[in-house]
Amino acid sequence: xxxxxxxxxxxxxxxxxxxxxxxxxxxxxxxxxxxxxxxxxxxxxxxxxxxxxxxxxxxxxxxxxxxxxxxxxxxxxxxxxxxxxxxxxxxxxxxxxxxxxxxxxxxxxxxxxxxxxxxxxxxxxxxxxx
Numbered sequence: 469x470x471x472x473x474x475x476x477x478x479x480x481x482x483x484x485x486x487x488x489x490x491x492x493x494x495x496x497x498x499x500x501x502x503x504x505x506x507x508x509x510x511x512x513x514x515x516x517x518x519x520x521x522x523x524x525x526x527x528x529x530x531x532x533x534x535x536x537x538x539x540x541x542x543x544x545x546x547x548x549x550x551x552x553x554x555x556x557x558x559x560x561x562x563x564x565x566x567x568x569x570x571x572x573x574x575x576x577x578x579x580x581x582x583x584x585x586x587x588x589x590x591x592x593x594x595x596x597x598x
Contacts, residue, residue: 469494478533480508483585489534491598498598500538504551505530506588515586520557523589524564531594532568544597545574551591555580561590 474489482488482503489502507516507523510533516526535541552561558578574594584591 474500474534474538476533476537478510478537479505479530480510481513483508489538491538499546500535500540500594500596500598502531502534502594502596504549504591504593505534506584506586506591508586515588520552520560520589521564524561524592527590527592528564528568531592535594535596538596538598540596540598542569543572545569545572546595546597547575548577548592548594550576550578551581551584552578553581553584553589557589565592 470493472491472493473487474491476488479488486503489500492499492501505527507518507526508514508530509516509526510530516523532542535545550561550565552558
């Protein structure tokens with residue numbers, strides 16, 4: 469087993485003691501585990517303060533940047549976990565989410581939470597093959 473840290477300037481800098489993503493190699497198989505992403509614009513470091521759609525779009529762009537850096541893409545995502553501040557925002561978040569995944573539908577869990585870093589409305593993490 470080999471574990472490598474994935475880093476890209478096209479996703480936000482970690483705001484704590486963690487990696488943006490980790491690539492795990494087990495024989496000929498490689499998996500990518502991302503840290504949860506919130507709506508931080510990596511170009512400016514600023515948090516996107518818009519509504520759930522704007523934040524969901526930035527989160528998906530951050531995840532896409534990590535997938536690209538690792539040599540993967542959205543079609544290879546196996547599982548996502550969505551943490552949402554208000555389940556009433558589920559439909560709007562899901563609308564943006566589906567624009568990215570289209571017919572490539574990974575397994576998913578969605579959990580309503582009391583609070584997220586930066587008081588975000590949504591945070592998403594994923595597992596993908598490489």
